[in-house]
Amino acid sequence: EEDWTEPQRVPLFEGFSTLNGEGPSEPGSAVGRQLSEPGRFAFAALCSVSLGQLFQGAEHRCFREQYLQGLVQWLGLDESVLPVMGAFLAGLGSEGSDTFHSVLQGEQLLRPVATPIVQDLVSFSLKDGQYDARARFLVRHVACLFRVPPQYLEEYEETLGERLRGQETEETEEELSRQRRKERGRKLRRYLLIGLATIGGGTVIGVTGGLAAPLVAAGAGAVLGAGGAAALGSAAGIAIMASLFGAAGAGLAGYKMNKRVGAIEQFEFLPLSSGKHLHVTVAVTGWLCSGKYSSFQAPWSSLGPCGEQYCLVWESRFLRALGSAVDSLLDGLVSMVAQEALKYTVLSGIVTALTWPASLLAVASVIDNPWGVCLSRSAEVGKHLAQVLRSRQQGKRPVSLIGFSLGARVIYFCLQELANEKGCEGIVEDVVLLGAPVDGSSKQWEKLSQVVAGRIVNGYCRGDWLLGFLYRSSSAQLSVAGLHPISLNDRRMINVDLTQFPPDLCAHKCVLCYLFNNLKKKPMCSHPGYVYWFIWWYETD
Template sequence: MAIVKERMQQETNSTTDEWDKWKRGGIIGAAALAGGTLLAVTGGLAAPAIAAGFGALAPTLGTLVPVIGTSGFATIASAAGSISGSVAVAASFGAAGAGLTGNKMARRIGGVEEFEFVPLGENHNQGRLAVSIVVSGLVFKQSDFVSPWEKLEDNLERYSLQWESKHLIAVSTAIQDWLTSKLTRELMKRGAMMTVLSTLVTALAWPTALLSATDFIDSKWSIAIDRSDKAGKLLAETLLSGVQGNRPVTLIGFSLGARVIFKCLEHLAKSGDNGGLVERVVFLGAPISLRGEQWESARKMVAGRFINVYSTNDWMLGVVFRASLLSQGLAGIQAIDIPGIENVDVTNVVSGHSSYLWAAPKILAQLDLDTCYPIFSSVPGRSE
């Protein structure tokens, strides 16, 4: 990369800003070109394997990028195998230090006490050219941060973000207790829950009994909402710090985890030109209002596909969210009318909010995230 920079500056007199943009785009482009192919990496340093790859691809890459040329890529191949090349490659892969798993936030925002990345799958220390971070939001036990995502099949280096489990378990338990209460069962028999979904869109009055029944959830939910917003800022600062290396990142969030990602994108937008950090985003049952939020700004922070997965009969999300925030429209139960955002209706797959816990791998498989265009084929439904 150093050789490329010197040559570009000599031939085009490019500024530092122009080089930074080219470097980021070039690395993300290389990752897309290779399709996340496995590299033979040990100890976090991929220089020998990358050197061989550059050498083999030099003729083709030289044609695709004339400013560097075939001889330029051949020179890069030699440099990549050197000690200095190893250091540069390590930085590109986030191997300088321990990467995401070794990331320790120097400070916490607004009292956020838990924020750490847990490795998923077997794709670690193998030089994967892209990173995936999954974020759970409905958590009944610690394993729920990991279990919904264990069966994912992809070529990405995957991590689960474990955050504020104490508060998430508290609100999830409160919701579970409410669902099994006598009053809630009676309201379900009356069909009041489906009324909730229509009132989110039409702004009709809520049943008084339903509002009073959610009072004991409201305080816990409000705390969880506040922590998710702050965890989103922490996630943005983590990505901006570059501990993942110069690799494209895919963000997938369920429930409040989707809100964490949304707030992360908002913070990236406020921080400046960071449109090359995030490659793809998927929301599953997102508790995010359609009004009063910066959806356009968030979309601009995602280079590739931005997908909103929703279920029109997710009345549990509607009840809990509406009990805390007076808003019209909710991403988790209806489509988002924003250019560039794909909307996927999984009503026939997800019968309730907690159904995402088991349905997430099937839904993501049907989305076929490796394509550059919308795709979704139905999978068999299952009752909650």
């Protein structure tokens, strides 16, 4: 175990984007420019090396180069350093990463904790009114290198997001006027940006737009810098800022199919959390049981308040029919157990058998049809989800996807659809699949991984007899992701063996609680954003 030490907490937005209490000499000046010249060079070089290591494919080339060029300009470095940075980007000189890290640790501005440069990197990544998933993963990577706790990043993004959206606070008009006059030196809190109102889920600029523009620019300028604030003060700039949150339309919360699309009857999003954030999580339920787990939201109570969260509501009529069929199947198994024809303890082992017990096959007709229907519909729903994300209904923010069983299958086909289209990189940040009834061959996942910026977590269970039974006609020839690890040599792929769990219907809900709660064995993992911590845990090990 690493010795995790809680760094000294420093207040958010003290001195605008610096957190050490020493505000910048100019309102909204970038923290990175306050570093020494060697520090700025080391910062750009470390990001260059990291970009080259994290996003190596040709599909990321344009992003890598544009991000690097923009960062060099943001830090006030001379353009003559670009060839050197390009070499770092190409993988040359990566052995110097430790040196760059040491130089930055020696900067007075970054003591006792390097939170300011992590926040500066967030500010830079947002300057064009979009937050690319690859940019956010780079931010997380740099934060990890400097041992900046992830809740610091979460808090900063939350506060920054609310400021950009113009959330209401208890501040008086007199206090706001004083802040506008001084433009620095005091802790900025959330306040209402006059003229920016949310109507029916979408943001519009009303009759007070003339007053709104300078106020919007003032609010964003403290973080994005004077140049960025000037750009955002224009009509085009306000539109760009609105697009970050999907405000041109109604966003995910307002998205609902008005008419049937192909074979899909139902497709909409329900919020799991309140407020707006700079990143979004979409959870996809795999089936609907009776009782406690009869709703789409119920399985996701363990996610905790981390980011902006939604659950996908899809084809409830068929998912309930599947849940009812599984109940009937289990009732039949209970009868068999009572007759000692098939003991429950044996079920976890029969998934590897060459033949299935005749008594189990006798009740197969109860579930085969609804399962087949849901398999087909989940694929169509996944393709439609890809269209929604590609059209930026969520705004230009990174999206993380988590699902179990057929919900994981929805995500799989979503990634497949995105991978088949050009320019879909930078949308999806992380993916968590539990018990996925999909192809687990590495060949299939090589292409899919290209559209995931962060991590792909495959939770599999070798003893999942139900998944093995439902896939009995093809599992002998097909490597099922939910039953086996995915053998993909890629830094994105994380396989987690869940075989220790009992093979019951609610296993994947139990797994969620177990995985996320057991992360607390690491001292830093007590934050309620469990999915975020889960992936962070693997990055720090």
